[in-house]
Amino acid sequence: MPSASRGRDGATPVKSDTASQGRGQxxxxVIEAAIGLLTRAGRDAVTTRAVADAAGLQPPAIYRLFGDKEGLLDAVAEHGFAAFLATKHVDPDPRDPIEDLRAGWDVAIEFGLANPALFTLMYTEPTRATSAAFKAGMEIxxxxxxxxxxxxxxxVDEELAAQIIHATARGAVLTWLSLPQDRRNPALLTTLRECMVATVTHQRPAVKDPGPAGAARALRAALPEQTNLSSAEQQLLTEWLNRLAADG
Known part of the structure; x- marks a missing residue:
């Protein structure tokens, strides 16, 4: 009979793989059970005993899998960031960049309103920013x-623009969720979105305007793709462009 495949130490890895798969399942x-409790009854309902019961496990299993309750909540938030990331559409060459910006902002709002308890858990603690899926979303x-x-x-500067876009979307959802049902006016979301767009973008490409700031930002954004400058030259040019961009 042919022998089973073995690892580097000669041991058959089947049991290890099965154990790892079982742990992942x-x-x-547990994460799905926690999200269910969070959605139905809020964060206070997410206790280790309640989650274990909902998942069909014993409470000690929660500690073996996640360390403690905070570890479980971190895993739930990471699951939420990954789910949000999956909703994002990336168009590398949008026909209308401003409409693409609006559409991306709307996707964040729609996810938050569809998953209020999960969104609140994801975005009300600064430590969540270390999530791998959160960082991937910010890269988009x-x-x-x-x-x-x-x-x-x-x-405005790229970093500031990203902060404004992210902050207005997060703030819009959290503000909406904090309001009583009879005070939730859809105009709030539309107005916040348009204020964001007006704050971070021009009505027409600034490179067509006489001012140098917009042109400096445009050139600075394209600079990393250039290969005909040395690193020292790129550094010097970036410094000059930063000065010009800051004057806008």
């Missing part, structure tokens, strides 16, 4: 901002 069951946002800058649309 148990983690997923920065890509959108860089395309705006390269096209001459950006009114």
């Amino acid at each position: 148990s983690r997923q069951r 946002l920065m890509g959108r901002v860089r395309r705006l800058a390269a096209g001459g649309w950006l009114r």
